[in-house]
Structure formats: C-alpha cells, structure tokens
Amino acid sequence: MKKVAVVFVLAVLVPSAVLAWLAFRSLRDQQFVLERQQSLLYQGVTDALAKSITDTLAQQQREFADQVETLLTNHDARVAAASFDEQLRRHWPAAEVGFVVTVGGNLLCPSPTNSLEARLFCTDNSAFLRNRESVEVYWNNARKIAPEDLGNNQTSTSQQQLANVASLSRFDSNAEPAVANSQLAYGKAKARKVDPVQKQGFATPPDEAPSPAQTFSKVIPSEGEFHQLIGGETDGMLARFLQNKLKLMFWHRLNRDPQLVFGAQLALPRVIEVLRPFLQADPALHTEICVALLDENTRPMALTRPDFRADWKRPFVSSEIGDALPHWEVAVYLINPAKLPQAARTTRLTLGLLIALLVTAIGVGGWLIVSDLNRQLALARQKTDFVSNVSHELKTPLTSIRMFSELLSEGRVTEPDKQRSYLNIITAEAARLTRLINNVLDFSRMERGEKEYNFADCDLAGIAKEAAETFRPHLESTGFKFATVLPDSPVQIRADRDAIAQVIVNLLSNAEKYSNGSKEITLQVTGHVGPVRRVELKVMDRGPGVPPEARERIFEKFYRANDSLTNTVQGSGLGLTLARQIARAHQGDVAYAPREGGGSCFTLRLPLIS
Numbered sequence: 001m002k003k004v005a006v007v008f009v010l011a012v013l014v015p016s017a018v019l020a021w022l023a024f025r026s027l028r029d030q031q032f033v034l035e036r037q038q039s040l041l042y043q044g045v046t047d048a049l050a051k052s053i054t055d056t057l058a059q060q061q062r063e064f065a066d067q068v069e070t071l072l073t074n075h076d077a078r079v080a081a082a083s084f085d086e087q088l089r090r091h092w093p094a095a096e097v098g099f100v101v102t103v104g105g106n107l108l109c110p111s112p113t114n115s116l117e118a119r120l121f122c123t124d125n126s127a128f129l130r131n132r133e134s135v136e137v138y139w140n141n142a143r144k145i146a147p148e149d150l151g152n153n154q155t156s157t158s159q160q161q162l163a164n165v166a167s168l169s170r171f172d173s174n175a176e177p178a179v180a181n182s183q184l185a186y187g188k189a190k191a192r193k194v195d196p197v198q199k200q201g202f203a204t205p206p207d208e209a210p211s212p213a214q215t216f217s218k219v220i221p222s223e224g225e226f227h228q229l230i231g232g233e234t235d236g237m238l239a240r241f242l243q244n245k246l247k248l249m250f251w252h253r254l255n256r257d258p259q260l261v262f263g264a265q266l267a268l269p270r271v272i273e274v275l276r277p278f279l280q281a282d283p284a285l286h287t288e289i290c291v292a293l294l295d296e297n298t299r300p301m302a303l304t305r306p307d308f309r310a311d312w313k314r315p316f317v318s319s320e321i322g323d324a325l326p327h328w329e330v331a332v333y334l335i336n337p338a339k340l341p342q343a344a345r346t347t348r349l350t351l352g353l354l355i356a357l358l359v360t361a362i363g364v365g366g367w368l369i370v371s372d373l374n375r376q377l378a379l380a381r382q383k384t385d386f387v388s389n390v391s392h393e394l395k396t397p398l399t400s401i402r403m404f405s406e407l408l409s410e411g412r413v414t415e416p417d418k419q420r421s422y423l424n425i426i427t428a429e430a431a432r433l434t435r436l437i438n439n440v441l442d443f444s445r446m447e448r449g450e451k452e453y454n455f456a457d458c459d460l461a462g463i464a465k466e467a468a469e470t471f472r473p474h475l476e477s478t479g480f481k482f483a484t485v486l487p488d489s490p491v492q493i494r495a496d497r498d499a500i501a502q503v504i505v506n507l508l509s510n511a512e513k514y515s516n517g518s519k520e521i522t523l524q525v526t527g528h529v530g531p532v533r534r535v536e537l538k539v540m541d542r543g544p545g546v547p548p549e550a551r552e553r554i555f556e557k558f559y560r561a562n563d564s565l566t567n568t569v570q571g572s573g574l575g576l577t578l579a580r581q582i583a584r585a586h587q588g589d590v591a592y593a594p595r596e597g598g599g600s601c602f603t604l605r606l607p608l609i610s
C-alpha cells in the first residue's frame, strides 16, 4: 500500500502540482503576452504606413522631376530659370517656392519680390544654397553615425541604449558614405519625442527590470553646404528645421545642363493632404485603434478618427517615417486602453479557474483512487481471512462428527444416555456444517445476483417456532436458558420460508456463539404498530454486545468485530450480511441494538400482509 501511495504521489500528484504551479506562473504574464501580440500586430501596421508614406513622397519627388522636365521642354534652361518659381507654382500646387541654383552657388530664382514665401525662402536658404553656410539637414542619401557619437553614447548611456543606437545605424561605422563628398559632418541620434507604451514591440515582462524610457531616432541629420549634400546625384530630397518648422525640398538636375539645379520647397499642408488617404488602417481594426500622423512636435497632422483625443506623446506603438519627414511618426493609439488589461484579467481568471478545477479534479480523483484502493485491499484481506475462517469452521464440526460417530460405531459407548448425547452432538454439528455451507452458497449466489426466493404466504410465528425447536436441543444441551415469546395466532407474511428460517437460525447461532458464558437467549415475535403494519422478530442474548464503532459494520461482508470475544469464536463474517440481504429482499431489515440490561438485540423487521 505504501509503495502504491509513493508511486501515486510521485507519478500523479507531484507532476500535477508542478504543472499547476507553472501554469499559474505563466498566467501572471498573460497581459504581457497579449500586449506583445497586439504590439507586434500594430507595429506591423505603423511600419507599413510609414513605408507607404515614404513611397508616396518618393513618388512626389519623381512627379516634381517630371514637372521640371516638362516646364523646360523647348526652353533655354538659363532663360526659363528666371521665371521658374511662378511657373512651377502654377503647374505644380505642392510647391510653395520654386528655386534654381547653380552648382557654383549662384541663386537664379526666386526673386524675394515674387511672394512672401519667396522672400522668407531667400532669407532662410540663400546662404546655404550659395554654399556659404553649412546647415543641419536630413536627406535621403546613405550616411553613417560618426564613431565619436557611438563613443559618447557609450559613456553617457547604458549598454541597452548603446545597442539601440548601434541598431539604428544602417551601416557599419567603418563603412564609407555612398556620396562623393566626405567632408559632411554627421549629427547624433536624437531622443524621440514620443514614448510608445510598447517600445518597438520589445515590451518587457512584468518581472523584468524595465529599460530606460529613452528611445533614439533612426533619423540622423548631416551638416554640410548645398553642393556637398547633392554631390553628383541628379535628384534628391532635403529636409531641415527652421525656427522649429520642417521645410521639405525636392531638387532635380537637368541632364542637358548639370550645372543647374531646379528645386522646390513644398507646402506642407498640401503634402499632408496627399498623404492623408494613405493613412488608413485595416477596416477590421478601425474600432480598435486610431492611427495618427505626428509631426516633429508630436502634434497630430492627420488622424483616422478625427474626434479621437489622447496623450499624443504616449502612443501604443509608433514608427518613424524617415529622412523625408524627419522626426515625424505614424502612431497607433488604442481606442480603449483598458480593454487589454481587462481581456488579460478575464483570460487569467478563466484559465486560473480551469487550472484550479483540473487540480481539484486530480486531487479528488487521486483521493478516490486511493480510498478505493484501500477498500479493495481491505476486502482482499477480509477474503483471505474468510477462507481461513471457513476452513476452520468446516474442520471443527467435521472433527466432532468423525470422533463421535467412530465412538458409536465401534460400540465402545454402551450407556443409552451417552449414546443419545453423542448422537445429538453429531446432529448439531451436522446442522452447523449445513448452516455454514448454506451461508457460503447463498452468499455466492447473491454476489452473482442469482439468489432466487420462493415467495409464499406463510406464518412467521410458525417459522420462528420451528427454527427455535430445531435449535433448542442443542442450546439446552450446552446449558442455555432459551425462552420463546411467540403469539398464539398466526402472523401472516409473504416470504421465502427457508430464507427467513435461515435468518432466524443465523441470529440464534450468533447469540449462542457470542454469549460469552451468559447463557440466556430469548426469541420474541411481536407486531409493530406504526404507519406501516409490520412484524418484529427479536433474538436477544446477554453477551457483551457489539462495540459502538462496529454496529453498522457487522452487516458488511466478511466483517468481524475486532474484539477479544470474536477473536476466540470461529466465524465467516457472512451470517449477518446474508440476514440483512434476505430481510431487504423481503422489504424488511435486520438491525442491531444493545439490549436493555446488557447483551445484544437483533431485530428482523418484515411487512405484514395487510
């Protein structure tokens, strides 16, 4: 049993407990898992939108180049340069100012008198376009992060930040920039103004130390004069910040006159209008998220839900657009940010309950298995005891029968009294044998469900009297005072006569066996007045009675009370089991009660024929 319990604990309980613990632990991270899944999904959305915005701007740039070529067809470029600003604005509304500059730094157009925008443009850009001033610009050409920047970051930021910066560099720090001019100075990666809740999908699980919130921009400015920046290229895009405002320029160089560079400063509101149609998330996500195009100061320039408001600096995820719109971002905001923790809580609760239920089921199942195992083991033990008890019970009467019949057959006993006494003993022992064999046979029939009863109307008083008289000689010969209190009139019951007689004999036999020297037995049949008309047959002795803890168990098969008396008396543990089963088959019962004044009182109750 111990071994089975150890195996059970090791093979079932411990693994279940460990699995449950692991499952509960993983539940804690539910919110993180859900957030991570969502952040990956929405990061994909912002990345794709940022990419389509970049592509649209590149498309715009090509459109600009085509427009320049169209405007200058059949015209002398140098002559046409003077009116390029007006011409361009007329034909290409995205332009705010058109300009023409020679590679040598001669600004041919616009004239500051053209418009207010032209005047401002000249004030802000003429020194830069004339190659007299180096300015910080963002441009769509390859560039690198200067080694000293990495060094600075290394000393001023954590290793994590260094990794961030390094991962933002598109090129190895030793690689040469793709443009010819190597005198360009490269700026530092600037901290982004937005602080996404989910940083590029790298959300940290709750028990991991959160990384510093600072995230570096992928967009790094270069510093140089205009001719340095454009190098030998034919087309390009430049962006610079003037008085904290983004200015976006396209430029195109003519094949036929490469010394001339035609350019345009774009009207940003127009550009935003062009981009707005591209700012569409999957319709399925429309109720979940709002996508915003944020400018460099995290102001929303376009929204998929115009009525939506949020802390624009704290999107769920965001992606930078790149050099074309430096420090502009496409950001996703959750419409209902509480939904995610709620969903996580619900999942956690559901799974938690499920795990608890499973663990309880395993526990209860385990307990049932163990208790059933215990019961089976106890039954097996009882069966073994039963076999040895029955063998003993068979042997004892057989020995007596053999001994006394030998004495009689050898003629060694001549006194008639003795002869009669011996014959009585032989009869009693044979009856005991018959009883035992009947009990065993009946029990096995009942176990197999094959026991059959021959019900007929009969008189219980008569059956009791007959059984008492059969038993009386044996009882009286062994010194018992046997009293019967039976009604004179018949007590009509519907029963199997032999089966009821068997019950009475079993009860009388027990009264004899467990008398412990107090040789007084009473058999009584009385009517019982109550809602159901029934009769009671009592067999009472003056023995020690049944200990309280065994009073119900004595009716279980093979059960024998574990007291000193029972240990000295032979028995099979079947007599009362059979008595109860027979009684119940007759819609009655057998019950035990301590007898007043000491002893046992077994009562057989049967319904009367009404």
Ligand code: ADP
Residues within 6 Å of the ligand: 506, 510, 511, 513, 514, 515, 541, 543, 544, 545, 546, 554, 555, 559, 560, 561, 562, 566, 570, 571, 572, 573, 574, 575, 576, 577, 600
């Ligand atoms: P058996 O007598 O063969 O052991 P039973 O089923 O007839 O089997 O009885 C079951 C147990 O009930 C006995 O072992 C005994 O401990 C207890 N018992 C039965 N009758 C009496 C009685 N009259 N007085 C005391 N104990 C009894």
